[in-house]
Amino acid sequence: xxxxxxxxxxxxxxxxxxxxxxxxxxxxxxxxxxxxxxxxxxxxxxxxxxxxxxxxxxxxxxxxxxxxxxxxxxxxxxxxxxxxxxxxxxxxxxxxxxxxxxxxxxxxxxxxxxxxxxxxxxxxxxxxxxxxxxxxxxxxxxxxxxxxxxxxxxxxxxxxxxxxxxx
Amino acid sequence: xxxxxxxxxxxxxxxxxxxxxxxxxxxxxxxxxxxxxxxxxxxxxxxxxxxxxxxxxxxxxxxxxxxxxxxxxxxxxxxxxxxxxxxxxxxxxxxxxxxxxxxxxxxxxxxxxxxxxxxxxxxxxxxxxxxxxxxxxxxxxxxxxxxxxxxxxxxxxxxxxxxxxxxxxxxxxxxxxxxxxxxxxxxxxxxxxxxxxxx
Numbered sequence: 463x464x465x466x467x468x469x470x471x472x473x474x475x476x477x478x479x480x481x482x483x484x485x486x487x488x489x490x491x492x493x494x495x496x497x498x499x500x501x502x503x504x505x506x507x508x509x510x511x512x513x514x515x516x517x518x519x520x521x522x523x524x525x526x527x528x529x530x531x532x533x534x535x536x537x538x539x540x541x542x543x544x545x546x547x548x549x550x551x552x553x554x555x556x557x558x559x560x561x562x563x564x565x566x567x568x569x570x571x572x573x574x575x576x577x578x579x580x581x582x583x584x585x586x587x588x589x590x591x592x593x594x595x596x597x598x599x600x601x602x603x604x605x606x607x608x609x610x611x612x613x614x615x616x617x618x619x620x621x622x623x624x625x626x627x628x629x
Numbered sequence: 630x631x632x633x634x635x636x637x638x639x640x641x642x643x644x645x646x647x648x649x650x651x652x653x654x655x656x657x658x659x660x661x662x663x664x665x666x667x668x669x670x671x672x673x674x675x676x677x678x679x680x681x682x683x684x685x686x687x688x689x690x691x692x693x694x695x696x697x698x699x700x701x702x703x704x705x706x707x708x709x710x711x712x713x714x715x716x717x718x719x720x721x722x723x724x725x726x727x728x729x730x731x732x733x734x735x736x737x738x739x740x741x742x743x744x745x746x747x748x749x750x751x752x753x754x755x756x757x758x759x760x761x762x763x764x765x766x767x768x769x770x771x772x773x774x775x776x777x778x779x780x781x782x783x784x785x786x787x788x789x790x791x792x793x794x795x796x797x798x799x800x801x802x803x804x805x806x807x808x809x810x811x812x813x814x815x816x817x818x819x820x821x822x823x824x825x826x827x828x
Contacts, residue, residue, distance in 0.1 A: 507655040514662035526678035534673045540666045
């Protein structure tokens with residue numbers, strides 16, 4: 463993990479690399495990750511692709527005249543699925559990078575970064591409520607663009623276990 | 630292997646987990662699928678197997694040049710109410726008429742031909758037959774039709790009437806079909822970009 467160098471001037475690179483490090487960290491805290499959001503997205507997307515592929519296949523083998531009625535329904539179904547997928551990504555998934563649980567406690571971690579801002583904004587939703595934490599990428603990336611895991615872990619401890627510290 | 634990926638600038642791929650790889654593949658497939666389904670949507674709307682065509686020859690100059698992009702409409706069959714779609718006097722697209730430019734595929738030949746209608750036969754009660762000619766050609770198209778056939782069947786052979794065009798933009802597809810390696814290079818580059826980019 464630490465071997466990968468990223469471009470320090472690219473906010474998406476910084477955010478993606480940090481996001482990807484959250485799940486391994488949570489598993490060390492024995493949280494169990496739920497892939498429900500991703501799975502629904504993949505299912506919606508690949509169903510839409512399957513419709514397009516079938517349309518392509520039947521159009522290719524049978525020709526336009528025989529398939530044009532079915533094509534109308536396929537086009538409608540495809541764009542309905544595509545709209546659902548877009549809504550799912552925008553409204554349901556949003557910035558959620560981790561959903562998991564430990565015991566009965568559910569935890570959802572959402573992250574945001576402004577387009578040109580080096581600030582990592584984290585929102586943690588648990589059974590106890592919502593909490594927001596901000597961190598700077600420079601605190602857990604070294605000058606060469608490598609993720610320093612210990613530093614990130616310190617930040618994530620603050621993110622996940624913040625209440626305990628605060629009490 | 631790792632060194633190779635690094636050299637190709639694809640070290641990003643190594644970090645991805647199965648679901649993330651599937652997600653990236655999906656992004657790429659959705660682009661292809663959406664392009665195809667938008668095309669099919671246009672097809673359904675225009676009722677034509679190929680609602681957009683590119684002019685390949687200079688036979689319609691000066692109206693159309695090689696590389697012009699044409700938009701077709703195929704719901705103006707000009708037939709009676711029993712055999713075809715209803716034909717209204719104040720419809721935007723009336724039945725096919727002399728002077729219109731149509732695109733047709735002669736049975737057995739795959740290249741679409743864009744020519745103007747110079748004469749119509751029958752129609753209303755029976756299938757409409759057309760005689761076409763390229764503006765820039767000396768003779769009409771009877772030579773181009775199937776053997777012993779002196780007309781086009783509007784419904785069976787014509788894929789649509791031209792209702793709009795954009796000059797020159799279709800030239801890309803002429804280039805792509807004349808230099809096939811361009812097509813592969815373009816598709817490959819596009820695929821790589823989509824898989825590697827995460828935004």
